[in-house]
Amino acid sequence: MLHKKSSNKNLMIKALAASVMTAAVVIPVATENVEAAPVTKTTFKDVTKSHWAYESIKQVAEKGLVTGYEDGTYKPSAQVTRAEFATFLARVFESNERATVSFYDISDTHWANEAIQEGLALGFIKLGDFSKNKFEPNKAMTRGEMSRWLANGLAHANADYGKAIEEMANSNLTLIPIPEFYKGGVNKKDLPYIGVALGTGLLSGYEDFTFKPNGNTTRAEAATILIRFMDTLKKVPSDFVGLQELREVANTGTNILTLTNYEKSRFNDTSFWYKTTEKSAKEKNMSVEEYVKMLWGEAYKLPVTGEEVGGFEDVLGKPYTLNNKRAVNMIERAIFVDTRGSQAKGIYKDMFFMDVTNPNMPGERLNENYYSVYYEYTTTPSQNTTLASMYNGSVLGQIGDRTVNLVKAEQFGITTPLTKYESYYREVEKGVFKKITNDFFTKDKTVRYWAVQTVGKVFEGSIRGMTDDGSRYHYEIIE
Incomplete structure (x- = not known):
């Protein structure tokens, strides 16, 4: 059941949002009993200007999406946990919607509970993805799981992304360009979400082209992904040629119309064709329909000018x-x-x-x-x-x-x-x-x-x- 929070809780959320805009908040990753401490820095002593993700980390810190720790570090190489990534995405959406789902390992006072309930309400977290009522908040996010959350987040913002997911999920023609598609090592249920992530550029493969769906993501990588995600939220699926190719393949088995300057041919003036075909059919005492099906098969379509x-x-x-x-x-x-x-x-x-x-x-x-x-x-x-x-x-x-x-x-x-x-x-x-x-x-x-x-x-x-x-x-x- 989804519901709006009470007025008192709304005031609390607004106050929290204001604090995010003015001061970063530490996300404790080890236990829910750790108190969050304010960190005012948007640059960190373990992320120098030469770090490959410096600009992305600086941006997400300035926006209050991802924060550092009391000791002034960001820990760019640390793996992102489920609780952390739920918090990051919840801060992107800033919604007041909340679910009322109870996980036995997430108490009402858990530091990430509000974000998790928001994720469930908005749909970027799906209850069906968790077994035995366990959320496992400190478990490192896999790339396959991250693809799911990101793609579902796009679907919340624009229903056509949801349609793209459905098209790839429900087709036996879907082809995702990663080695794991044929070689194995990927949950087939993750393929449409990986397709959206690849097709929009949110995630990409490694140098050997593998996607590593069971691999994890660092906090530095998460910062870059969040910047891309916010940019993607401003766009529609048709803005991404790669995603359109994947959708066309899922629907028709080819990407010819999306990628090339080929178009389906149309019948030109068919009067001469009918004149000669009717003559041949008459000689055999057959209708045109009977004659062409005899020659070319039951599925042969009689030509109609312009079709x-x-x-x-x-x-x-x-x-x-x-x-x-x-x-x-x-x-x-x-x-x-x-x-x-x-x-x-x-x-x-x-x-x-x-x-x-x-x-x-x-x-x-x-x-x-x-x-x-x-x-x-x-x-x-x-x-x-x-x-x-x-x-x-x-x-x-x-x-x-x-x-x-x-x-x-x-x-x-x-x-x-x-x-x-x-x-x-x-x-x-x-x-x-x-x-x-x-x-x-x-x-x-x-x-x-x-x-x-x-x-x-x-x-x-x-x-x-x-x-x-x-x-x-x-x-x-x-x-």
Whole structure:
């Protein structure tokens, strides 16, 4: 049950807020019995101007969000606890709303109780995330848990952030660009929150691109995150291209419309098509609808001038037989990276793209005015075959012609066919090389994998395909 505090308690909150604006308050981290002592400093003896988080720490101290200790220290390397982070976020929102939830390890007089109850009332803390009625206030916050609180805080401020969380939580197409997505080490329930944190730039990965959802956060890092969080609160989800890419993938299996200048193709004047099709149908004593379904499948849509032909979302998971009959294939996702300029762009760039500067090496390069598209497929070969043979048998280019860079595949746990089309030898251990064989695609063995294709105006300029049931996708570059 949520309620407004009494007038007496309101006066107490206002007095407390005033004290925060005029003097910093120590947050005791060891026990609720420690008395808070005022600290007037906004700079600290253990945070010099050369410290990487100096400016952020100074800002949050000036705003009264994060405070120091009686001895004049900030303890920038100390881990942030649940009680502390609840207090930090509560100070950002400054709400009078309170829940009336009792945790057996949080008394009414606990120094962080007011902040925790505010967090529960506003929804950035969820009661369902805690078991056995334990809050564990002195437990260090994990990065996964921090992602949850931050994303829920954004959702409180703007319902569209909440919708983004729901879209990624409820879709089997969601793809979060962290190694833990395929390799494991992340609670799947945390993925949509991590997606919001990554998509808005609140949190980022490490040098090896891992997110470390079970890792902890220091007080110095928390200061930087809080500054970003306050800036993000002023924005809407559509301000973040990365978040829009993640949402489009969750909803349609692709980020093509968010990241590229492709648009869905529309039917032009269809009068000639109907004239010739009606004639052919009449010769077979069939209606137009019967005739086109016989030719192209039950899902084939009769063209209507001005309507969209179709998109990736219309064909995902639907089989199409290659023209050379070597396999039945299905597209599961189509992820784009903008490689047209001097730097790769897109939230998935670090997951898939590796710049290959040596012109004698097969791979992806920049400044060549095309996009790299990474397709995830499910394929059932009808005979032992290779990626190159399947590509040659796809008239519409529905098979990527190259494997994902092997370094990226290993970093992110991406399955890609090990064929000599990528590299004839692969380094297994230092100084030891293993010959790559073409045994990935074997008869009647269904495999799921990623492959790469390059698209753009320097090629045909359109992306199109059709499944066995007549479903279609068709995109064109719009200037």
